[in-house]
Amino acid sequence: MRTQIGLLLALMLAVAAVATLGATGQVTFVNDPITGKPLALVEGIPGPEKGPPCQLDQRYVDEQPEGLRDDVAAAWQRLRDKAAAANVKLCVQDGKRSVGQQEREFADAVRRFGTRELAAKYVLPPEKSMHVKGIAVDIQPIASAVWVERNGREVGWCRRYANEQWHFEYDPGYVTAGCPALLPSATGS
Numbered sequence: 101m102r103t104q105i106g107l108l109l110a111l112m113l114a115v116a117a118v119a120t121l122g123a124t125g126q127v128t129f130v131n132d133p134i135t136g137k138p139l140a141l142v143e144g145i146p147g148p149e150k151g152p153p154c155q156l157d158q159r160y161v162d163e164q165p166e167g168l169r170d171d172v173a174a175a176w177q178r179l180r181d182k183a184a185a186a187n188v189k190l191c192v193q194d195g196k197r198s199v200g201q202q203e204r205e206f207a208d209a210v211r212r213f214g215t216r217e218l219a220a221k222y223v224l225p226p227e228k229s230m231h232v233k234g235i236a237v238d239i240q241p242i243a244s245a246v247w248v249e250r251n252g253r254e255v256g257w258c259r260r261y262a263n264e265q266w267h268f269e270y271d272p273g274y275v276t277a278g279c280p281a282l283l284p285s286a287t288g289s
């Protein structure tokens with residue numbers, strides 16, 4: 101009997117040790133997002149091209165937010181949980197893009213708007229895009245984006261551009277410093 105209790109105790113201790121290790125490992129993972137992962141590598145990670153339709157509005161999609169920088173992915177989950185607690189559903193119209201994806205979107209915009217300067221007000225070239233860096237998410241429908249604009253800052257998400265109501269970027273500094281003033285567009289003018 102004593103041996104059995106001893107064995108049981110040992111087993112419980114082992115389980116606790118593994119659980120602690122797991123939790124510690126996860127915390128390290130979240131706080132230490134890009135160790136051994138150069139930015140160039142993050143920028144090459146493609147995001148999904150499309151996703152299933154957004155349940156709230158079929159004009160939009162709801163991508164899996166894959167390929168975001170690790171700390172950004174964790175912050176995205178915090179935002180989604182916070183929204184769910186307020187009964188707000190967020191659809192990911194666009195999250196991570198690779199350099200190649202961004203190049204195609206930029207080339208499309210240049211065709212539509214006529215010049216690189218005009219196009220860049222709506223779609224940045226790859227070397228400047230926060231979607232390529234894996235720290236931006238476009239949220240739809242607009243009612244959901246409005247909710248994030250009001251409530252996202254507490255978990256590090258801010259709207260950045262006056263002409264992109266759906267575009268949010270994550271920065272842990274926003275939690276304490278607040279959101280920066282809106283820029284007119286992604287080119288700053």
Ligand SMILES: [Zn+2]
Binds near residue numbers: 237264
């Ligand atoms: Zn965007």
